[in-house]
Amino acid sequence: MTRQEKRGLADMRAMKRHQRIDEILVIKDRKKKKAAPKLEPDSLVIGVTTGGCIVASLEVEDGVTRLCPTKVSVAPGDRVAIRQEKVAYVAPRRTTLSRTAPGNPHLERVIAANLDILVIVAAMTDPPFRPALVDRYLVAAVRGGIQPVLCATKVDLCRDTGPADVYRDAGIPVVHCSIHDNTGIDELRNLLAGSVAVFAGHSGVGKSSLLNAVAEEHRARTGAVSDGSGKGRHTTTSARLHHLPNGAKIIDTPGIREFGLGPVTAGELSGAFPEIAACQCRFRDCRHQTEPGCGVLAGVEAGEIAKLRYDSYRRLAAEL
Numbered sequence: 001m002t003r004q005e006k007r008g009l010a011d012m013r014a015m016k017r018h019q020r021i022d023e024i025l026v027i028k029d030r031k032k033k034k035a036a037p038k039l040e041p042d043s044l045v046i047g048v049t050t051g052g053c054i055v056a057s058l059e060v061e062d063g064v065t066r067l068c069p070t071k072v073s074v075a076p077g078d079r080v081a082i083r084q085e086k087v088a089y090v091a092p093r094r095t096t097l098s099r100t101a102p103g104n105p106h107l108e109r110v111i112a113a114n115l116d117i118l119v120i121v122a123a124m125t126d127p128p129f130r131p132a133l134v135d136r137y138l139v140a141a142v143r144g145g146i147q148p149v150l151c152a153t154k155v156d157l158c159r160d161t162g163p164a165d166v167y168r169d170a171g172i173p174v175v176h177c178s179i180h181d182n183t184g185i186d187e188l189r190n191l192l193a194g195s196v197a198v199f200a201g202h203s204g205v206g207k208s209s210l211l212n213a214v215a216e217e218h219r220a221r222t223g224a225v226s227d228g229s230g231k232g233r234h235t236t237t238s239a240r241l242h243h244l245p246n247g248a249k250i251i252d253t254p255g256i257r258e259f260g261l262g263p264v265t266a267g268e269l270s271g272a273f274p275e276i277a278a279c280q281c282r283f284r285d286c287r288h289q290t291e292p293g294c295g296v297l298a299g300v301e302a303g304e305i306a307k308l309r310y311d312s313y314r315r316l317a318a319e320l
């Protein structure tokens with residue numbers, strides 16, 4: 001074989017090799033496309049336990065639930081796809097209610113997902129009304145993109161709802177409730193119709209009692225407030241989603257001791273305190289603390305801004 005023939009043969013071999021490589025790449029490409037089928041959510045997470053999550057079908061709300069192991073973190077309200085009895089896909093969340101883990105302000109914990117309404121449940125007494133917690137929930141609602149509603153419970157025990165009504169003046173819907181004389185139960189049920197809502201607040205304020213009242217049947221265990229400390233007994237131990245006949249999906253959650261927010265932004269603060277944000281203060285960079293001529297301070301002085309709300313605002317502003 002001449003040198004020229006040898007080179008021709010080598011060229012042909014090289015061409016074939018390239019052709020084979022090209023063919024392999026085409027096959028791989030086809031395989032790649034096949035390997036990633038698009039998953040659609042088919043189930044709703046209604047609770048989370050140590051063994052995985054409890055899911056129900058998104059199609060039929062017939063109460064049939066099953067436990068599925070999951071490697072990814074999910075929360076009640078998450079829409080997921082189940083394959084081979086495992087969570088294979090979690091749909092992007094529309095909204096979330098989150099808090100930071102106790103003792104670690106950098107670790108976010110999602111309490112519930114895809115919510116329309118955050119029902120902040122606060123008793124007028126037994127345990128006492130704590131506006132600072134309500135305000136922290138309002139920041140979380142603004143952050144998560146959820147409509148807040150304040151539910152003032154146990155109004156049969158304390159008719160003075162003034163501390164809760166302050167929130168109505170700030171543009172937040174307030175519902176007065178009692179499970180004993182049914183005050184506000186129809187109003188709350190109608191307000192929640194067709195929405196996904198979460199009941200949140202301190203232990204013993206009556207979250208599970210409210211759920212049972214709006215559902216008109218026993219759905220969750222309730223527990224008396226402790227005689228000695230006046231605190232709740234943490235009767236509900238994990239969050240659980242309940243379907244109501246009017247299309248509402250209510251997530252009852254365990255009572256919390258404290259609600260960690262992590263760093264708060266100026267936007268979240270003004271969203272949670274609309275009456276303070278709306279107050280005309282002529283100083284652009286004013287911290288509304290001691291500045292002479294501050295419009296917010298004048299508003300507090302004139303009784304247009306509730307002192308308790310202003311105090312809360314200052315505490316949260318210090319965390320900016």
Ligand SMILES: Nc1nc2c(ncn2[C@@H]2O[C@H](COP(=O)(O)OP(=O)(O)OP(=O)(O)O)[C@@H](O)[C@H]2O)c(=O)[nH]1
Nearest residue numbers: 178179204206207208209222223224234235236255
């Ligand atoms: N007087 C009165 N008592 C109520 C009302 N709502 C709830 N309670 C009582 O308050 C206690 C606590 O109620 P729960 O519904 O268990 O409270 P919870 O917020 O679910 O508490 P945790 O599950 O521990 O977070 C129970 O003894 C209820 O009967 C109310 O409107 N009026």
Ligand SMILES: [Mg+2]
Nearest residue numbers: 207208235236
């Ligand atoms: Mg409960």
Ligand SMILES: [Zn+2]
Nearest residue numbers: 281286288294
């Ligand atoms: Zn000011």
